[in-house]
Amino acid sequence: MASLVHPVILSGGTGTRLWPLSRTLRPKQLLQLTSDRSMLQETVARVGADGFAEPTILCNDEHRFLIAEQLRDMAVRPQALVLEPIGRNTAPAATVAALMLAKDDPQAVMLLLPSDHRIGDVPAFHAAVATAVAAAREGSLVTFGIPASSPEVGYGYIRRGEPLADVPGCFHIDRFIEKPDLATAKTYVGNPEYAWNSGMFVFRVDVFLDEVRRLAPEMLALCEQALAEATADTDFLRLAIEPFSAIKGESIDYAVMEHTRKGAIVPAEMAWNDVGSWSALWDISPHDADGNVIMGEALTLDASNCYIRADGNLIAALGIDNLIVIATDDCVLVAAKDRAQDVKKIVEAVEQAGRSEHYVHRRVFRPWGWYRLINSGDRYQVKEIVVNPGERLSRQMHHHRAEHWIVVSGTALVSKGNENFYITEDHSTYIPHATRHSLENPGKIPLRLIEVQSGAYLGEDDIVRFDDIYGRAAIPAK
Numbered sequence: 001m002a003s004l005v006h007p008v009i010l011s012g013g014t015g016t017r018l019w020p021l022s023r024t025l026r027p028k029q030l031l032q033l034t035s036d037r038s039m040l041q042e043t044v045a046r047v048g049a050d051g052f053a054e055p056t057i058l059c060n061d062e063h064r065f066l067i068a069e070q071l072r073d074m075a076v077r078p079q080a081l082v083l084e085p086i087g088r089n090t091a092p093a094a095t096v097a098a099l100m101l102a103k104d105d106p107q108a109v110m111l112l113l114p115s116d117h118r119i120g121d122v123p124a125f126h127a128a129v130a131t132a133v134a135a136a137r138e139g140s141l142v143t144f145g146i147p148a149s150s151p152e153v154g155y156g157y158i159r160r161g162e163p164l165a166d167v168p169g170c171f172h173i174d175r176f177i178e179k180p181d182l183a184t185a186k187t188y189v190g191n192p193e194y195a196w197n198s199g200m201f202v203f204r205v206d207v208f209l210d211e212v213r214r215l216a217p218e219m220l221a222l223c224e225q226a227l228a229e230a231t232a233d234t235d236f237l238r239l240a241i242e243p244f245s246a247i248k249g250e251s252i253d254y255a256v257m258e259h260t261r262k263g264a265i266v267p268a269e270m271a272w273n274d275v276g277s278w279s280a281l282w283d284i285s286p287h288d289a290d291g292n293v294i295m296g297e298a299l300t301l302d303a304s305n306c307y308i309r310a311d312g313n314l315i316a317a318l319g320i321d322n323l324i325v326i327a328t329d330d331c332v333l334v335a336a337k338d339r340a341q342d343v344k345k346i347v348e349a350v351e352q353a354g355r356s357e358h359y360v361h362r363r364v365f366r367p368w369g370w371y372r373l374i375n376s377g378d379r380y381q382v383k384e385i386v387v388n389p390g391e392r393l394s395r396q397m398h399h400h401r402a403e404h405w406i407v408v409s410g411t412a413l414v415s416k417g418n419e420n421f422y423i424t425e426d427h428s429t430y431i432p433h434a435t436r437h438s439l440e441n442p443g444k445i446p447l448r449l450i451e452v453q454s455g456a457y458l459g460e461d462d463i464v465r466f467d468d469i470y471g472r473a474a475i476p477a478k
Contacts (some may be wrong), residue, residue: 065367091255120271128268145195151185173263279340394468401455410447
């Protein structure tokens, strides 16, 4: 690749089909599902080779600190971390990123990637990108087609046309095909003219923006306004709420690729999987002699062809076949493996029932660390709190609750009213309601404590924040 390719990684999804592990506040791209790194980290690592610029990340506002922390763990400093105030699908996100890159180089080549795909053959991915870049430099809007190895009815397909002149391995796009029925999908298996639509793209930003201007001028104008009125927030760029929220949410396929005459496709076998369901994870994971995939603490007897994942609790499975069994610390999913695509319906039912398990785990991550609900009852709740070294909770006050902190390990620097003092292991302090207070870890090891809250109202929205080193305003956080 003659000059740097600019990766743009989209991390705005929620991954409801991988519930209960994937939830709104910690979706699948931020989880370790296929390796000891999160899906997002795997995507970033994939474009960490020579020829790639540092990535630009577009993400949900609620995930910003988690993503920043995961990038820090990899020693990656992104070109930008762009916060979307509301999800508007991939076309607006791609347009905003293209506008940003065009400011420095109108002919910059952009590689648009979802953050939640698995690619098992990275050299094949790099080779396909090199082919796509060659076509993009000549003015094509390029996507990648994955040869259909099975009759998937959950994927969109692309039919390729004639070869692209002067770019071996690249073809014109003949047409896009919506998710087919099973009989039609079976005819695509092994047919080189048809491929799964991977959702990954390469294009020159000026060519892409010209097509957006022609096909979706209103969206382009609103993206330009959202970017022009964006505000810097510590390490983040926060898009303006009003113009971005006014955008009609559309995919890049629907808004641009299905209508442009510049579309091209690079067929590429790269061991790709969009990890869109538990059955997809079963497909790509190592199986035992009985065809089971077992993660975490599980015992099986006469169980076969199951995906079993225990996250903190023992699962004992007896006489089951072709099931998905997922246990977290607050709920259990049991589903037929051939119904894996319908898990999202269970998530909708959980939300409609007024419960919170679709939204948040018991362990809630914050920029300073995390907390976990241990127990709760009438007028009390108990939490475990871990504060990372050098981090500090905001200076705050609660109107309706008092708090008792007991340090389990580490050292806490406490501010309470006009007092500042340290407490260490096996010591405690009491914070009355309506008292300004803050908590800091001045040490080099994590600070772990137990917090007992008591009062008439214990909701996380009972907070008045006076200062915050993370730039948060009225966010319902500890």
